[in-house]
Amino acid sequence: MDLGIAFIGTPIGDPEDISLKALNYLRRIELYFCEDTRRSKDLLIRLGIELSGRVFKSLHDHSGQAKVEELLSSARQGLVGYLSDAGSPLISDPAYPLVRACLENEIPFDFISGITAPIYALEKSGLAPLPFSFFGFLPREDAKIKDIFSHLAKGTSVFFEGVSRVEKTLSILAKTLPEASVVVARECTKTYETFYRFKAREFSKQEITYKGEFVLLVYNEKELNTMGAKTIDLAQEILSQGAKPKVLAKLLSEILGRNSKEIYQELGRN
Structure with missing residues (x-):
């Protein structure tokens, strides 16, 4: 692809998780739009890619439409890269409206997929991989969290949760679905990666280190009761x-x- 936008999946912790295809694109591209320009520059340096001659521009969730138009205009003239902070630019990151904009404006785009925290955590959790659902970040309100847990379908559900909320969220889960199998994945692929596996009702006995980034996985054995x-x-x-x-x-x-x-x-x- 010589024209359009390359949405490039990046490592979530370990630089060695970068794909060969992603490396080839990163070496070719000279103009990048990034969720965080500093983190993108740091990644290229760690991968041994020269920053000289490359331009990095910020484009994140809070950027205005003018910034999106700038990206689209650049993509009409040549190959542009888009990088999120880590993982897939689409999964709980800003790329979705950009993909929609590409489709609406008939701008070519490609996804160079790589490691993502939800799939990595699911693969390593030991919980049943099928069926599974990914919810992204949980809401901040306790009542809404409880409502989500109360209506989980049978299978494994995967969530992101902020470090300041994990402990409270697990206590809500313990009360709502005490028999559910739980895995808390902390700092996936990083130096201090830790997986905690337990029944929800056993949460209070766990010695979890509340630092870093978390993926919460919940396996519910019961079918959701619906009105037929x-x-x-x-x-x-x-x-x-x-x-x-x-x-x-x-x-x-x-x-x-x-x-x-x-x-x-x-x-x-x-």
Whole structure:
């Protein structure tokens, strides 16, 4: 590719995880748009790539539309590289709106994939790899976190969590899904990489070092309790006989282990 944008996956910790294809692109490209120009420059230096003659421009989540237009304009004239801080530029990083902009403006683009924290943590966790879901960063509100944990489907769910929130989040998980199998992956591929494996109810016994970056993996064995067509038909029949929707929603909530407000809204749609 000689024209367009190369979205280049970079190591999440260990420089040796860079792919040969990524190295070839990094050596060819002279103009880079980066989530953090300092980190991108440091990466190239560690990879033995000269910075002389190369231009680095900032483009992150808080950049304005003018910066995006500058990227697109540059991509129309030649090959441009986009680098996030670490890992895939798309996964919990700023590239998604840029990909949409490429498609809308018919600008060629390519992804040079590499290591990503969610997949690496899943592979090394020892939890069932299929089915799995990746949620990105959890919300900050405790009630929203509990709601997400309460509605996890069967399989392995993967989350990012900030260092200041991990301990609180694990305590919420222990109360919400005590029998779930949990893996806390800390500092993936870095010097102090650590994997903690335990049942959620055993969280208080764990000696976790709360420093660095975290991936949280939760394996839930139970199927999510949903209202099938037959349940909905029976619920509608009960409502037609004069039952109060809120009372019925509360009853179904106790039976299914789901949020009563959510069930109430679902009954109103049928």
